[in-house]
Amino acid sequence: MKAVCWMGKEDVQVLNVPDPKILNERDAIIKITRTAICGSDLHLYNGYIPTMMEGDILGHEFMGEVVETGSEVSNLKQGDKVVVPFTIACGNCFFCQHEMYSVCDNSNPKPEGQETAYGFAGSGLFGFSHLMGGFAGGQAEYARVPFADVGPIKVPDSIEDEKVLFLSDIFPTGFMAAENCNIQEGDTVAIWGAGPVGQFATKSAFMLGAEKVVLIDHYQDRLDFAKANNENVETINFDDTEVHDKLKDLTGGRGPDSCIDAVGLESHGTTPDAILDRVKAAVFLATDRPHALRQAIFCVRKGGTVSIPGAYGGFMDKFPIGAAFNKGLTFKMGQTHMQKYMPKLLSAIEEGKIDPSFVISHRLNLSEAPMGYDKFNTEKNDWRKIVLMP
């Protein structure tokens, strides 16, 4: 089969590799009909995530048709149309039973790395480095899905693929980011990052009752896109506007009730801290570049919530703990507990409350993936979300 393989920093190639096979009785093999490139794939592409190996198959947003199941998978059969969540979860451990699927105890075959780095290991993830289990990803013609009786959600044949594809990651991720804000009547939510997760967080914040959403980025086209898709969204382009002042202005001096960092570890910015982060990351003195997160902590109102769906992997400098402590902030974060959100968000799609395909900007053949990665990385204004067709 054809698969998109990580071959080194800024080097992905489409290779012919052996087809995947069932390795455990709770596995299934999926013939992939649609897959996508995620913003977090760019962290891998740009070499920010350690423990990638040459030849690793990329991709954690995918869906398709069940072609084979292990003997312990009784809820799926050949021909079922399914969307696969990017977090792999057993469904049996303490964490799964408390709907914390992304920190499942039993789905990372290589927990030692995270235990050393983080104290404990989270769940396995598709196509996201050996720290996350080293699972082959879904930017391919076929994928092996472990714990297939818990992960993949069946979708009706009548729904177009592109309407449900983003149940695999970015829709639930944006939704959990907004849910973590515990939105109350009258709330203003500020969101850093107008990429796909920021776009879904915006929609989700409105779905959950936010009065106002302010989206912050410096890609004007992405901000304009959000304006075109949401009636009441305000936007701030940080290249020409001072963010803190503007947010205070938009909230009558109060500051936003909650702030979402939908950027993660490759935050851009032109302030001194962001430039220093970039230098430090380049010479390996720090791993993550958290400019957006610092700004979110600074801007949020007293007693507010900072919600972090953007991915972080290592260490950050100059964490503004003084601001966080003295303002009495709440922090919520983590990889998305996918299996918790997929059923209700599928219902929202079926009821016509949202059509997630709005976010797509480009459709490419799987063999064009290397070009797609390059464009997505360098031309962020136009290349918002790429769907790959095997």
Added chain:
Amino acid sequence: MKSKNQEKSLANILTNTQTNIGTSERVVSAVGGGALLTYGLKRGDTLGVMLSILGGGLALRGATGHCQVYDALGIDSNDKSTNPKSPFDNSWVSGKIHVTKAVTINKSPAELYQFWRNFENLPKFMSHLESVTVTGEKTSFWKAKAPLGTTVEWNAEITSEQENQRIGWKSVEGSDIPNSGVVEFNPTSTRGTEVRVLLTYESPAGELGAIIAKLFGEEPSQQVYGDLYRFKSLMESGEIITVEGQTSGREPQAKKASA
């Protein structure tokens, strides 16, 4: 001021005839050290150089019966008086290793106890065990993988048991690797069962053997932890998650696809 140890010259090391290593350990040390020295030199890379230095040191301690590391640590494996009544007293091994690890499993003590009590299940999650055959109500025959592709085997007997709470076992006298173990299953109020294992065994080449094992990624405490974790996964999810055998661009058949 220089410490006493720092004043030791190479000549002193080579001529120090005071023996602080047991006889059998000397043999293992000399043979193993020689093999490591040869292997290290063959590799020729940085790790190879390190291994050959280690090997050379081992061979030296085997030949002289004197170990500088033991000196520094105050260990004397030739001193029978420090451990006169060891249950595993055996002339050709020395250096007892204790490992204790715990894991919490989302199952009842009874389910876990029943699975463990059938020792033939142990190789399903203990990666170094090849097989265990139950030979009697309290006795069993164990086969384990050892470094460099060899195997070791021994007979074991259950020394104590309390249903759904505790199992203790021990290798019978004269075993290659004298060892014993205890596993306890303690219920918690809401978090399942705390499983605690204590393993004791004597390693060939003594404590230095454990250090060498560590170099090859077979450090006992990590191994026991890995085994317990696999036990947890097997009991909770019914299988042990793996990526062994999955496809990738590293497979020999992989080649660039034509666009």
